[in-house]
Amino acid sequence: MVDYHLHTPRCCHAEGTPEEYLAEAERKGLREIGFADHFPLGLLDYVPRAQVTMNPDELWQYIKQIEALKGFSKKVDIKTGIEVDYLPGTEEKLAALLEEYSFDYVIGSIHFIEDWDFTHPFYAETYGDLDLNKLYRTYFELVWKLCRSGLFDIIGHIDVIKKFGYRPDGDLEPYWIETARVLKATGTCLELNTAGRDAPVNEFYPHKRLLEACFKSGVSVTMGSDAHGPLQVGRYFKEAVELLKTTGYKEVTVFEKRVMRSMPI
Ligand SMILES: [Zn+2]
Numbered sequence: 001m002v003d004y005h006l007h008t009p010r011c012c013h014a015e016g017t018p019e020e021y022l023a024e025a026e027r028k029g030l031r032e033i034g035f036a037d038h039f040p041l042g043l044l045d046y047v048p049r050a051q052v053t054m055n056p057d058e059l060w061q062y063i064k065q066i067e068a069l070k071g072f073s074k075k076v077d078i079k080t081g082i083e084v085d086y087l088p089g090t091e092e093k094l095a096a097l098l099e100e101y102s103f104d105y106v107i108g109s110i111h112f113i114e115d116w117d118f119t120h121p122f123y124a125e126t127y128g129d130l131d132l133n134k135l136y137r138t139y140f141e142l143v144w145k146l147c148r149s150g151l152f153d154i155i156g157h158i159d160v161i162k163k164f165g166y167r168p169d170g171d172l173e174p175y176w177i178e179t180a181r182v183l184k185a186t187g188t189c190l191e192l193n194t195a196g197r198d199a200p201v202n203e204f205y206p207h208k209r210l211l212e213a214c215f216k217s218g219v220s221v222t223m224g225s226d227a228h229g230p231l232q233v234g235r236y237f238k239e240a241v242e243l244l245k246t247t248g249y250k251e252v253t254v255f256e257k258r259v260m261r262s263m264p265i
């Protein structure tokens with residue numbers, strides 16, 4: 001199995017060395033892992049209220065460190081990825097930056113709506129003041145824009161807007177159908193991210209119905225634990241693999257130098 005969403009302490013909210021993450025992956029019998037730490041927001045001229053990414057001058061060190069780890073294990077293949085915040089208006093700048101660095105894959109994620117880090121527990125109470133129907137509309141429009149930017153191989157934790165358990169009352173099916181359609185049309189790979197099981201919402205990203213819609217639309221899938229500590233590597237993967245299989249998936253997607261390939265589950 002593959003775990004393509006591992007962080008490092010460089011982002012200031014994770015712990016453990018990459019070697020410790022690798023040791024845990026070996027222990028859990030994973031075949032492939034990829035580090036995807038938070039891309040420096042400073043390079044996109046964005047300053048969040050709390051520091052949640054590595055500093056710009058650390059990016060090369062990060063890449064070197066992970067590249068040096070490749071071949072370190074006989075059991076686990078290692079990939080160098082990155083998780084980049086999708087911020088509308090930064091597409092051109094980001095495209096130029098991604099040309100400069102060589103990644104195996106790029107995860108696009110949404111953590112910010114304007115200057116609100118809606119994934120951060122510090123700012124979760126803001127949800128209570130909002131019209132959730134409007135909020136979901138805004139969030140999913142960002143998801144579709146992210147995919148259409150063509151900058152990302154994978155979309156991270158696709159429905160993370162549910163993280164703290166706030167959901168509109170209405171039927172979300174139209175969002176799932178449109179999202180699956182956009183992923184397929186743009187060739188964006190879906191991430192089954194297991195971290196949501198440890199969040200207040202207590203379910204994987206994406207919602208089961210969204211995963212089903214993606215399968216029906218022929219969207220490719222990969223897996224990520226979003227580990228911010230070594231013990232979280234491969235968390236709930238047994239359950240996640242079962243879910244993929246019952247949904248109909250027979251393979252997951254892996255990347256090398258941004259070229260995708262399938263691996264049987
Ligand atoms: Zn993080």
Ligand SMILES: [Zn+2]
Pocket residue numbers: 083109111156157
């Ligand atoms: Zn994230």
